[in-house]
Amino acid sequence: MASQLTVSVISPERTVYEGNADMVVAPAWDGEIGILRGHAPLVILLGDGELRVQTGSDVQRFHVSGGFMQVADDVVTVLSESASTTS
16 A cells, blocks of 8 residues: 555646645535545545645645546546646
């Protein structure tokens, strides 16, 4: 098992983020979902909201709107119709 999650956040225009993280919190269509290492495989429908990628005490925030998130073998792939960094 990997020591961290491998995370990719991808929009139609570009790859917004690629890197490792300790935790990902995503806006699912029916509420937030948190992903840690060892999470069961899943595919969820994303809603509109804030995606948080946390590594240690550093949190990177993105606004996503629609799309899907896949989790498998400590790899988190976010494919969003719209994804951008937030301040």
